[in-house]
Amino acid sequence: MKRVIAPLILALTAAPFALPVAPVAAQQQPSDLSQVNAYIRAVTTMTADFSQTDRNGQTLTGQLTLKQPGKIRFQYQKGVPLLIVGDGKALTMIDYEVRQVQRWPIGNSPLGALIDPSKDLSKFGKVIQTGDPNVLSVQARDPKRPEYGTITMIFNRDPSAPAGLQLYGWVALDSQNNRTAVRLSNVRYGVPVADSAFRWVDPRPKGRAPGG
Known part of the structure; x- marks a missing residue:
């Protein structure tokens, strides 16, 4: 299980991302970037099923919950003792098997x-x-902080979705060449999401997370 989980942690915290298509010259398209900006700003809440596959072909599934700004939760399938939560300021990885908690600023x-x-x-x-004119992929990275990684978000064009885009997923490649792909399905927007969804139980001996 650890061999599956480790690449994911790298992907979410400081991983360069790459799109799994044949190499084609990148071209700046401000209108497409503006459309993706509009999508991110239009999505106030979202839930989806996700499937995460590492470079060895091992796959984990679970449910993603998002609430803007900055709140996200990756709840893994039964039997995976891992939870990843973003509370608006930091991403926290909780490993219930070894009772460890790690945090990274979301900006990282x-x-x-x-x-x-x-x-x-x-x-x-x-x-x-x-x-494919129906598929839009945008790569984002901080040129001043390349160690923070790059995310390539993949969208399908869908007039019925926010800003005309449907988030299909993203792909990650970290500095150690660990590749992780996340694919979404059953995406729902604008659903009620309570702030309590982003609380978590601290497995360490002293008890619960602040506000958890």
């Missing part, structure tokens, strides 16, 4: 591009050509 994570509506993708994002 490539996920910040997805869960921070104040970010302007035109300043740190670029469009990656996919060869």
